[in-house]
Amino acid sequence: MFNMRITSRVDDMPIMDSIKQHLEKKFSSLERYSNHIIDGEFILDEVRGRFVGEVILNVKGGTITAKATAKSPIDVIDELKDKIKVQLNRYEEKMKSRR
Numbered sequence: 265m266f267n268m269r270i271t272s273r274v275d276d277m278p279i280m281d282s283i284k285q286h287l288e289k290k291f292s293s294l295e296r297y298s299n300h301i302i303d304g305e306f307i308l309d310e311v312r313g314r315f316v317g318e319v320i321l322n323v324k325g326g327t328i329t330a331k332a333t334a335k336s337p338i339d340v341i342d343e344l345k346d347k348i349k350v351q352l353n354r355y356e357e358k359m360k361s362r363r
Contacts, residue, residue, distance in 0.1 A: 271360075275308040283308075283337050290345045297352040300324040300359065306344075308337060319344045323355060 272279050287306055293300060301302060304321040314333055317340035321328040330347035336342045 267303040269303070269305045271305065271307045273307060275303055283341070286338055287341050290341055291348075291355075292350060294345070294348060296314060297349060298323065298356050300355075301352075302312075306341075314338045317344050318340065321348065321352075323352075325358070325359075326355075328352065328355060 268287070270279055270284060270335065272327065273327060281359040286308050288352050291304070291306075294328075300323045307318045307320075309316045309318075314335060315337050316331065316333050318329065318331045328348065328351045330351065332343035332347065334343060336356070
């Protein structure tokens with residue numbers, strides 16, 4: 265799996281192991297969609313009782329970013345994976361058309 269940094273912007277909210285495991289499980293399958301992923305970063309924040317997540321993937325020739333908001337961190341991770349998957353498919357199509 266590519267290197268994924270996990271960051272929490274809330275001082276009193278450490279990221280639990282269950283969330284880390286869910287994140288690794290979901291995002292390990294992204295390499296199936298693109299082999300151009302260099303590394304990534306997952307940022308989790310809490311705003312007014314809701315969780316805001318952001319994923320930044322560095323790929324060959326650019327950056328892919330997605331944001332999501334939900335009531336639980338698990339829902340944020342699931343939504344982000346779906347958004348990143350669509351963007352990676354679009355990126356791969358663009359890379360194929362350039363060849």
